[in-house]
Amino acid sequence: MRVTVNGDDRDLAGRTTVADAVVELTGLRRGVAVAVNGEVVPRGQWAETPLADGDRIEVLSAAQGG
Amino acid sequence: MIMDDLVVGGERFGSRLILGTGGAANLDVLERAVKASGTEMVTVALRRINAQKSADGLLDVVARTGVRLLPNTAGCRTATEAVKLAHLAREAFGTPWIKLEVIGDERTLLPDGVELVPAAERLVADGFTVLPYTNDDPILARRLADAGCAAVMPAGSPIGSGLGIGNPHHLRLLRQAVDVPVILDAGLGTASDAALAMELGCDAVLLASAVTRAEDPERMATAMRLAVEAGYLAARAGRIPRRFHALASTPDEGRPDL
Numbered sequence: 001m002r003v004t005v006n007g008d009d010r011d012l013a014g015r016t017t018v019a020d021a022v023v024e025l026t027g028l029r030r031g032v033a034v035a036v037n038g039e040v041v042p043r044g045q046w047a048e049t050p051l052a053d054g055d056r057i058e059v060l061s062a063a064q065g066g
Numbered sequence: 067m068i069m070d071d072l073v074v075g076g077e078r079f080g081s082r083l084i085l086g087t088g089g090a091a092n093l094d095v096l097e098r099a100v101k102a103s104g105t106e107m108v109t110v111a112l113r114r115i116n117a118q119k120s121a122d123g124l125l126d127v128v129a130r131t132g133v134r135l136l137p138n139t140a141g142c143r144t145a146t147e148a149v150k151l152a153h154l155a156r157e158a159f160g161t162p163w164i165k166l167e168v169i170g171d172e173r174t175l176l177p178d179g180v181e182l183v184p185a186a187e188r189l190v191a192d193g194f195t196v197l198p199y200t201n202d203d204p205i206l207a208r209r210l211a212d213a214g215c216a217a218v219m220p221a222g223s224p225i226g227s228g229l230g231i232g233n234p235h236h237l238r239l240l241r242q243a244v245d246v247p248v249i250l251d252a253g254l255g256t257a258s259d260a261a262l263a264m265e266l267g268c269d270a271v272l273l274a275s276a277v278t279r280a281e282d283p284e285r286m287a288t289a290m291r292l293a294v295e296a297g298y299l300a301a302r303a304g305r306i307p308r309r310f311h312a313l314a315s316t317p318d319e320g321r322p323d324l
Contacts, residue, residue, distance in 0.1 A: 006114040026115050031125050033112065033158035040153045058114065060154055061121035064096070065111025065140045066086030066225065066252075066274035 001053040012051065019046035021057055031062045069298050072270050074247050075163065075195040075216035077134075081106045082264070083294045084136065084249065086274025087124065089226075090283065097127045099277050102287035107134040109165055109274070111141075112155050136197065138165040143178070145185035152189050164189060165219070165251075165272075166198040175225040175252075179206045183213060190214035199251050202236040204243035211244040218244055219272060222263065223253030226275045230259040234266055241267035257286075257293035264297025265305075 001012055005021060012021065018034055018041050026032065034041045035058040041049050051057065071078040085105040090096035100108060108131075110124060128135055137155035142148035145168060152164045168185055170178035177200050189196045196215045200206055207218040220240055223229035230253060231237060241248050250263035251272040260271045271294050280286035 028115065028122060031121055031158050032115070033154035035150065035154060038150065040150065040157060042157055058154075060112045060158060061115045062124045062158065063111045063113035063116075063121065064087040064090060064124060065113075065138055066088035066109055066272075 001051070003051055003053070003055045003057055005057045006059055016051050017047055018049040018051065018057070021051060022046060022059055025059050026061070028061055033060045034058065035060075069295060072247065074197070074249075074270075079106045079270075081291070081294075082270040082298060083260075083291055084109070084270060084272040085277065085287070086272060087127075087278070088140075088274045089278035091278075093123050093127055095283050096124075096278065097131065099283040099287040100127065100131045100133060102284045102291065103277065104291045105133060107136050109136045109138050109272070110159070111138055112151060112158055134163070135159050135161055136163050136165050137161065138199075139167045142168050143170075143181075144168065145181040145188065148181070148185045149188050149192075152194060153192070156194070162193055163195045164197065166196050166215075176221060177201050179203065179209075182206070183209050186210050186213045186215050197249065202233050202240060204236065204240040207240045207248075208243045211246045215246060217247040217249050217269075219249040219251035221252040222250055222259065225252045226279075227253050228255030228276060229253055230255055231262055231266070234262065237263070237266045237268065257289040260290050260293040261297035261300070264294055265301045267301060270294070 003010055037056050072082050081104045083103055083105050084107045085103050086109045137159050139148040139151045148168045168178050168181040169175050186196050186198050197217045197219055198210050198215050199219050202220040210218050222231040247269040249270040249272050250268045254273045254276045263271050277283050277287045
């Protein structure tokens, strides 16, 4: 299935969850938040939230900013 | 210290300087500036994970220095976008505190008041402690305070401009218009700007570029700490009135006839 992660196209295996996508992208364990198709997915739901073809996933973390 | 604590959203702060983390050349420079500033709260942004930039390192600086986090919604152009980013920040950092930014354009980075008020109302309803970056407009500030914001944070001048406080009188009016803390946010360039903000009645100062982009951030952070304290004290010390002519400080009485 083809999804967009942080603006980049990616091919992921079927039955991939938000948690799988996060682990693939980053080793960070804290300070991470995820939105799928513009909606916030709470951390507690990552493992149970399946991704679908065409999903837009944003994986965010702390950055310097005023 | 002879300053009273700053109280925002029910939390007490010994320091009245909030430091933005944006603009520092690297995390070591940032950490030294945070320590020198004496701040107890720093802002952070939320951005796409980037393998080249260590988000962990920034959070390590925060942990080592023991400061609180104030996530921001920098770059948002609409209320909808800012509300979503605030919720993501709460997920990422586990704090309901948010520096709410909704900017009107890239050229000025000034707040868009029309988007700001509904965003603030929504976030207050969602349980956030909302600190909105706003204009030096007393009426808009009152709207934000009425919406339940924990403080209002007017710009002195455009973000990163270093122009200082463009309209001191508006800040005085704004101070009188609201009961919540007023935190001067954005545009300051040097220590006298921070002192003036406090003398005008602001409760605290939030700045980033003035320190992080100074040639010597650690030294400027120290200057800002002292300036905020000086301005706070001066504002409460009852300054002398301005006079058109001189008033001798040495008595004329007893002057010798030479």
